[in-house]
Amino acid sequence: MAKASNHDVYFVPGLFRGLRVLEILGAAETPMSLSDIARAMELSRSSAFRLVYTLRQMEFIREAEQANTFTLGARVLNLxxxxxxxxPITAIARPILANLRDETGVSTHLSVLEGDDVLYLVSHQARSGYVSNMRTGTRTQAYASAIGWCLLGNLDEDELRVFAAHQNWHRFTDHTPMDPASLIARVTEVRETGFVISRGFREPGGSSVAVPVRDHSGGIVACVNLSGPDSGFDFDRMESFYLPLAQTAAQEISRALGHQGG
Amino acid sequence: MAKASNHDVYFVPGLFRGLRVLEILGAAETPMSLSDIARAMELSRSSAFRLVYTLRQMEFIREAEQANTFTLGARVLNLxxxxxxxxPITAIARPILANLRDETGVSTHLSVLEGDDVLYLVSHQARSGYVSNMRTGTRTQAYASAIGWCLLGNLDEDELRVFAAHQNWHRFTDHTPMDPASLIARVTEVRETGFVISRGFREPGGSSVAVPVRDHSGGIVACVNLSGPDSGFDFDRMESFYLPLAQTAAQEISRALGHQGG
DNA sequence: TGGGTGTGTTTAATATGCAAAACATAGCGA
DNA sequence: TCGCTATGTTTTGCATATTAAACACACCCA
Structure with a gap:
């Protein structure tokens, strides 16, 4: 992240740093002391003290069980x-995806493209067995998953080239595209077929079916997907069973967003 | 909410107000303009301008479709x-249940459904008298106790039928359900009333009050219960004293897990 | 026992955030 | 067309938030 310029006349440093405290606490695995926070932010203890004092008074952070250490407070959840x-798409999609989960027995998700990431907005876990690590609020790199390719279908040729040009390629599985050309090829392919069935594209042993959701303008605004471990899917029925159900759900959401036809 | 004192030496006003901007935008139903925000906060436009400027630069808020109006940005989700x-639910529940134990004088527990069993995660023993045999880590068959019926309320109709179909029925007391139909009846009843008061359901001479805990999805994820020997409870006050305290504790835990309302 | 290091807290000089007021622009109705 | 009002933006003197430094306390090891 670009460091905020101190020369910026309109910047409120107290706010900037307070929010960074929250993010650092959010990323921390254990509660942090005042000094931990000061070190992590490269800030004087006295300044950190004041930030912590303010945040605690507002209940955005709270003392952990161990005295003088802090974690995020429940109030951040409200945000x-x-x-x-x-x-609005979450309210529309939630019951539809709950129903889709019950019909298929696997986990269902709704995601959108947020910057370079896939952001999960709605998530219904399979009732039994495998629990996916894609919870609501999770982010994953868009270039590396079938869901990402589905969502990237909304970018036009130029935007997609720009996007592809500045990724930090990292091989998750043998299916991960490792350069702009192969990513663009994948996205183009998904755009044409209108769905993706993936088997271990993002994680070995994990499979998914992804279908785009479109709004009144016809653009892809979100993506419905089913996911689970290979063991949770019946591969012979991917196209005959899972896919049509996912498509129906996506169409239902699309229609609610004003998408015509389809 | 108590207004923050301006005389408070350690307070960081910029942070306080910036977070309030986020909360106001969160509570708003439509995007707000700079002037809207200034009015809502009873703040000068110039100050609101600086807050909005900072928050926008950090991507905690973003411009809505309509120019010069703002909504929350996706970054707040990460927090x-x-x-x-x-x-972890245990960390949240522990102090709350310790307090509940002190208020009521009887043992308090938090449990979850783990497979076919009730699994005790947190346990605070009564300070005096009877000591329950339900310690942390203990498992009991879900079908046979009031706590189990409470937790089984999370299953839908089909799942509950499947669950009920493969139990090894064993009569612990006269209250133990001995077939699927009576178990399902019990679970349904508890789901509707929202609590159970049991007297010797699992063990002769042992009583309990059980209340469900829900998370942000609204599902039942755990169960708070008070338990003790009949001699430890004042039966006339079950509904008037013990139950409300247990419900308050369960609500507190639920809220910390993101349960909205209630 | 005593020095060393770490912690959270307080202070006081100064660097800086703040809001009143001025400015620029846009929209609207007469 | 002209005023009137409301908006976002910029400026600037003043009030105040900030941080280095000092403080008080706890802990550890020699």
């Missing part, structure tokens, strides 16, 4: 849920 | 879900 609830 | 992922 997250407020965001989710403001995305 | 909310970082909180959820790092708050």
């Amino acid at each position: 997250g849920f407020a965001y989710l609830n403001q995305q | 909310g879900f970082a909180y959820l992922n790092q708050q």
Whole structure:
């Protein structure tokens, strides 16, 4: 992340640093002390003290069991849920995906493209067996998954080239594209077929079916997907059973967003 | 909410107000303009301008479709879900149940459904008298106790039928259900009332009050219960004293898990 | 016992964030 | 067309937030 310029006349450093405290606490695996926070932010203890003092008073952070250490407080959740609830697509998709989960027995998700990432907005876990690690609020690199390719289908040729040009390629599986050309090829392919069935594209042993959701303008605004371990899917029925159900759900959401036809 | 004192030496006003901007935008139903925000916060436009400027630069808020209006940005989601992922239910529940134990004088427990069993995660023994045999890590068959019926309320109709179909029925007390139909009846009843008060259901002479805990998805993820020997409870006050306290504790835990409302 | 290091907290000089007021622009109705 | 009002933006003197440094306390090891 680009460091905020101190010369920026309109910048409020107290706010900037306070939010960074929250993010650092969010990324931390264990509660942090005041000094931990100061070190992590390369800030004087006295300044960190004031930030922590303010955040604690607002209940955005709270003391952990161990004295003088802090974790995020429940109040940050309200912000997250407020965001989710403001995305009208989540309200529309939630019951449809719950139903899709019950029909198929595997986990269902709705995701959107947010910057370079796939952001999961709605997530219904399979009732039994495998529990996916893609919870609501999770982010994953768009270039590396079938869901990402599906969502990237919304970019036009130029945008896609720009996107592809600045990725940090990392091989997750043998299917991970490792250069712009192969990513573009994948996206193009998905755009034409209108769905992806993946088997271990993002994680070995994990499979998924992904279908785009379109709004009134016809653009791809989200992606419905089924996911689970290979063992949770019946591969012979991928196209005959899982795919049509996912398509029906995606169409239902699309229609609710004003998508015509289809 | 108490207004932050301006005389408070350690307070960082910029942070306080910036977070309030986020909360106001979170509570708003439509995007807000700079002036809207300034009005809502009773703040000068110039100050609101600087806050909005900073938040936008950090991508905690973003411009809505309509120019010069703002909504929450996706980055707030990271905070909310970082909180959820790092708050194990046990850490949240422990102090709350310790307090509940002190208020009621009887043993308090938090349990989850694990396979076909009730698994006790947190356990606070009554300070005096009877000591329950339900320690942390203990398992009991879910079908046979009030706590189990409470937790089974999370299963849907089909799942519950499947569950009920493969139990090895064993009569612990006269109250133990001995066939699928009576188990399903019990679970349905508890789901509707929202609590169970049991007297010797699992063990003769042992009583309990059980209340479900729900997470952000609304599902039942755990169960708070009070338990003790009949001699430890004042039966006339089960509904008037013990139950409300247990419900308050369960609500507190639920809220910390992101359960909205209620 | 005593020095060393770490912690959270307080202070006070100064660097800086703040808001009133001025500015620029846009929209609207008469 | 002209005023009137509301908007986002910029400026600037003043009030105040900030941080280096000092403080108090706890802990550890020699």
